[in-house]
Amino acid sequence: MKTIIHVVQHLSPGGLETMVLDMLTFSNPNHRIMVVSLEGQLLNTIKNWPRLVQYQDQVICLDKPAGISMKTVKQLMNIFERYDVDIVHSHHIGPMFYSGLAAKMSNKVQHIHTEHDAWHLNEKKDRYIQKLILFLSKPILVADANFVKKALNKIFLNYPIYTIKNGIDPYKFNIGNKKIARKALGINLPSNAIIIGNAARLEEVKGQPNLIEAMIFLDKKYHLFLAGSGSQKEYLKNLVTQYKLEDRVHFLGHIDHMPTFYQALDVFCLPSNNEGFPLSTLEAQSCGIPCVAHNVGGVSETLCPKYSQLVNSNLPIALTSAIISITALPKTGSPRDYILNNNHAKSMATAYENLYFPGVTI
Template identity: 45%
Template sequence: MSIWIQVVQHLQPGGIETMALDLQRMEEAHEQGVIISLEGTKQQALQDWPRLRPYANRLMFLNKQPGFRLSTLWKLVKLFRRWAVPVVHTHHIGPLIYGGIAARLAGVKVVIHTEHDAWHLRQRRRRMLQSFALKWVRPMIVADANLVASELKSALGFNDEQVQVIKNGVDTHSFAVGDKHLARQLLGLPIQARLIGCAGRLEPEKGQAVLIEALNSLPQDVHLVFAGDGSQRQALQRLVMALKLQARVHFLGAIESMPQFYQALDLFCLPSYFEGLSLVILEAQACGIPAVVTNVGASTEALCPRTGTLVEPGSAFAMAQALEQQLALKATGNPRQFVKQAGDLRTTARNYAALRHRYL
């Protein structure tokens, strides 16, 4: 049995963390994957994100405190040596610095690093740090979208041979078309309303306030439903009250059955200011739900061109127009078919497995 390690910054609900779990779940029969979270504790993570519970015995938490911690680096070096780890896969800059450097010091054969977005490289300090870490660790570099690959090459001077693209994928067996009426009953949502859904952390960069403001311009039978939690929940609820939209906005918090959430919708919306290649866009479309998303990051690569709509971020007026137009449209294509062709998890998992085995 071959042990392989993924290193993430934390294990909280999010796209990177979901991808790490999915890759572990889709590993090959002779592999045993472990995910190491630099931050946090297992008890808190399992409490905050019930989805982690089936994987609990293959999760480790280092509870790293803020700032650079040499002790965390040496913990990883000792762990990789003790387990004779052949493969380490890091996700984003913090895990690259700790997990990547530790892997090289421990003599790990295969080091893979996935970059999930590149907007942070616009900051000179982050760009220099990332460049140093990549040149020192010398991993196989993966971008999860064409846009991310292009920005990596432009910002850090890599060529096409040094950066390969493996696009994010979702499980199209789990995320599938379902019974809308039943899904709404189970989630306690209004049966007759036209429902627009949004999934993700409730944080400023996710732009949910713009979506709530847009609802104020939409017909009374249109409701919003949010899946997810975060630091902005109370602020968003105050905005809902100020606009007198309490009867039309539903906060579900963190829910375990995301396919059921998407199946309850008429339309999905992601109003973010920043994104990489977002899994939630793919998940909604895999359930047959068309999407309206902001034109940021690699969202264009995740959006079905026949059924989806792009809108510029930050404008409630533009968002309301796009949502109303999309709700009025008759289906002209199949977003699920797009995801099966361009964003299926099994293709993603096979491509990463090929990287893990390349030099073993």
């Protein structure tokens, strides 16, 4: 039996963290897989994210204080020794720093690091930290999208970089009954309503104002469901009032069961100004829902070319045109097959295991 520990900054609902939990689900059952969260305490972490209950015996929280903490390095080293760890797999810059130092000092643990975006490397401090860890622990470096790999290649030159794209659980995100899903969300709409959905933090970077403004140019049968919360909520609500869209734009807040949300839609729209490799477009398409998304970051690598549409302009009129085009298509196919063939979490987990243990039959 091999022991693999994933290290994340914190455990709260998010794309990176969800991907790590899917790794627990789909990894080889003969391995021991655990997750270490640098921040937080276990009981509070589970309370804030109930999905963790089923994994609570595999989760460790270090409750790291603010700032640099050498105690955290020692804690990781103790975990490596206690569980006889073979692989430490870090995600993002903070976990890379602590995992890299602990792996170097332990001298027997292989370090793998996945880069989920390259924006933070615009900061001189982050570039220095990453170069330091690459020198000290020489981790196997993985990019989760082709665009991330290109950005890393420009900074780290000849350092070898693998690409393993994120996957999702298609058994959880599957095609459902639209009428039942809409009823479960508790919003009564006309039978001919066409529902556009967006699930993201309500923050400026996610571009929801453009999508709300696009509603002005769409027929009144189009409705918009916004799932999520954030600092821009009141601003967005005021925008809806300003455009007199109160009857057509619906703020749903936090959704506990995201498959139901996707299944209620006719089209999912991601108008973000910046993205890494988003999971929301994968999840929606796995539920059979076509997507319209702004061409930023790794978004283009997530869309089914036949049933979803990329827009190069994030202006409301461009989003409007794409939404009308997508919803007018005959309902004769689904983007789900594309996700099953390209972004299955099992395939992702297997690719990582082959990287952990090359040449080993698993």
